[in-house]
Amino acid sequence: MKVDLHVHTSKYSACGVSSPEEMVGAAIASGLDAIVLAEHDYMWGEAELADLQERFPGIKIFAGIEVSIDAAEHIVVIGVPDRQLFAPFMAPADLIAAVRQHQGAAILAHPFRWGPEVRRDILEVRLDAVELYSNSIRNYMQQPIRRLLQKLQLPCVASSDGHHTKQLGLYAIELRQPAKDDKDLARMIRQGCFRIWANPERINEINAIIPGEGKKLSIPD
Template structure:
């Protein structure tokens, strides 16, 4: 099965740009077998999730969450049902510890996007996996994340982190067998049997767009234009993390398989 483990919608993520139905339809159009809805600091109500599933019977739609810690780091919690203790700005130790005790897996989402450090708690309260690539990670962040996977001995995942329908499935993960629920997903991920997948044609197109627009972006930066106005002026998918990378002389291009960190 091909599953994107990190997807947002405009129903429960204020930064989402597409409806749940648009995201689900895009997943089918791009050959995905399943998606995990990981809204920011909130899980989908069971009745609404059931309704969405009924509308897309050919797509596995699972519930997850992206929790932001008190230090501002983001963690994907997968494989467990909604919990009453889920809340924004919890200590990382609480996010990781509670989730793992309940049988879930915890993945550090998009590390190195805006800084060259990772949470100190990784040493004392280790996560299960690291997100290595997404449409919201510049190339330098992916390199750092891949090295972190090697250093910690955890499993890597590649996800779209899609906030718009065009990005669903840009990166995803292949898992063996048939997944039917959140608990089975956690078991497969913990067994380290998931393999990264990248939509090479779409990523190549994204990288080509970057090469075309990079001179303009650098010129706007040199002129003192702020990030919000640069994003409005450039007709490609440029994120704040990408502008951070450009301003700091870091690699922006998204990785393509086969790929090894520099």
């Protein structure tokens, strides 16, 4: 089961370009089996998610949330159904407490994207994974992220961090078995029951128009 853990839409993310319907359609066309709608500081409600799912039975759609710890540091949360538990600029310790209470998963999104360091209070909590590959992670960020992964002894994930349709289908994780629901997906992330998946051909197409080697997208080994 190929899952994109980090997808935005224009409906609930101000930086989103494509509609939910366009993003889901592109995910299906890219061969993905599931996506997580992880909007900025917003979680899709159960009823509206069910409506979207009913219209697109060819793919599994999960609800997550990308919480802004500050303007630069973001954590993607999966498997916690109560959106009221999360708010912009909340303390990382409070976020992790909510995640642990509900057996969810917390993923550090695009570290080093906006600066050379990660906040100390984020490093002091127990995350479940760190993004190593996405449309928001360029070659120059690879080395510091790998050092961070080694320091924290955490698995890496790949996801699109997609804001428009052309960004889908580049990166995902591939589960060892299908996830029944978001709780099951969170469990597999916590337990590392997945491998990195990428589409090198699509990545190379995008890299062909990106100037500078350091700013290009990375292709997993």
